[in-house]
Amino acid sequence: MSALSGKVQTVLGLLDPSQLGRTMTHEHLTMTFECSYCPPGPGQEHLVKIPIEMKNMFWLNQNPYSHNENLLLNQELEAVREELVAYRQAGGGAIVENTTTGISRDVRALQKLAKETGVHIIAGAGYYVDVTHSDETRKMTVEKLTDVIVSEVLRGADGTDICCGVIGEIGTSWPITDSEKKVLQAAAHAQTQLGCPVIIHPGRNSKAPEAVVQILQEAGGDISKTVMSHLDRTILDYGELLEFAKMGSYLEYDLFGTIMLNYPFNLQVDMPSDCQRIQSLAFLVAEGYEDRILVAHDVHTKNRLAKYGGHGYSHILNNIVPKMLTRGFTQNQVDKILIDNPKQWLTFK
Ligand SMILES: CCC(=O)NCCS(=O)(=O)O
Numbered sequence: 584m585s586a587l588s589g590k591v592q593t594v595l596g597l598l599d600p601s602q603l604g605r606t607m608t609h610e611h612l613t614m615t616f617e618c619s620y621c622p623p624g625p626g627q628e629h630l631v632k633i634p635i636e637m638k639n640m641f642w643l644n645q646n647p648y649s650h651n652e653n654l655l656l657n658q659e660l661e662a663v664r665e666e667l668v669a670y671r672q673a674g675g676g677a678i679v680e681n682t683t684t685g686i687s688r689d690v691r692a693l694q695k696l697a698k699e700t701g702v703h704i705i706a707g708a709g710y711y712v713d714v715t716h717s718d719e720t721r722k723m724t725v726e727k728l729t730d731v732i733v734s735e736v737l738r739g740a741d742g743t744d745i746c747c748g749v750i751g752e753i754g755t756s757w758p759i760t761d762s763e764k765k766v767l768q769a770a771a772h773a774q775t776q777l778g779c780p781v782i783i784h785p786g787r788n789s790k791a792p793e794a795v796v797q798i799l800q801e802a803g804g805d806i807s808k809t810v811m812s813h814l815d816r817t818i819l820d821y822g823e824l825l826e827f828a829k830m831g832s833y834l835e836y837d838l839f840g841t842i843m844l845n846y847p848f849n850l851q852v853d854m855p856s857d858c859q860r861i862q863s864l865a866f867l868v869a870e871g872y873e874d875r876i877l878v879a880h881d882v883h884t885k886n887r888l889a890k891y892g893g894h895g896y897s898h899i900l901n902n903i904v905p906k907m908l909t910r911g912f913t914q915n916q917v918d919k920i921l922i923d924n925p926k927q928w929l930t931f932k
Pocket residue numbers: 616686784813816838848881883
């Protein structure tokens with residue numbers, strides 16, 4: 584038994600899990616995403632620096648990764664603070680902030696936001712995808728990477744004493760690179776030591792989640808305490824989804840609010856609508872997986888903020904939950920997805 588056992592670790596310290604309330608398990612409050620810049624289509628080069636204002640929002644929402652400034656969520660702390668206040672008013676209790684090393688994690692800013700808004704914020708340890716790994720990271724052994732991750736949970740991150748409460752989002756590409764494989768193994772080893780929650784960003788291929796889970800399993804990871812993120816853009820076939828669900832991880836639909844005609848990171852993927860996301864959740868519930876489902880918006884660019892006409896952090900509470908209730912979900916099932924499942928996942932063993 585460690586001091587963390589039976590508790591959730593927020594940026595303000597340990598918390599009794601019953602205090603969490605409704606929890607979005609995959610958001611970003613401050614980060615940078617320049618690593619994922621996508622040049623715009625032919626003839627649209629002049630749009631990459633247009634102001635982020637109403638008349639440009641349709642193009643920005645369709646091309647969020649082709650506009651440098653849009654990728655700098657870390658410039659919006661005041662807007663995010665206001666949106667967290669609105670999130671509390673909408674009935675939100677906690678947010679898991681998934682920003683890891685490589686995309687400008689800032690635990691000091693997270694702690695300040697938690698103090699100012701009363702939202703419980705859980706910070707993420709570990710590393711994002713390979714393109715963001717530094718030379719130093721690439722050279723580290725699995726043992727060294729494990730030590731860093733464990734230290735971010737037990738002693739603090741970013742040179743502070745502010746401790747992370749989950750490992751992840753651990754970034755992986757497709758195919759998984761050697762450096763990412765080492766980080767996954769380190770995440771599994773750290774999880775074994777700490778009994779803590781883990782969350783994974785899979786590569787953009789339907790085979791990626793299974794490949795990640797295999798690596799974690801071989802390294803001794805606890806898959807029942809691991810979240811597979813971004814399933815809404817990763818496994819669209821229900822047969823494949825059921826096969827993956829059997830592996831035992833949490834199943835996260837975390838791109839609620841995203842509307843995109845062309846998904847630039849994988850043009851083969853038709854990004855689902857929110858109605859289709861709800862249908863996928865209903866399918867998983869009907870198949871007996873209601874204890875494994877988690878949801879979020881994964882806000883990671885400026886255009887997603889309410890300040891710019893986006894869905895913000897309260898869209899699920901304000902709009903998706905009422906829609907779910909009209910589509911056959913019971914209040915008990917909604918509460919499981921928003922309260923009980925996050926609580927189970929976030930509590931240290
Ligand atoms: C850091 C934010 C992030 O990785 N979001 C996922 C975007 S996508 O891979 O689902 O397009």
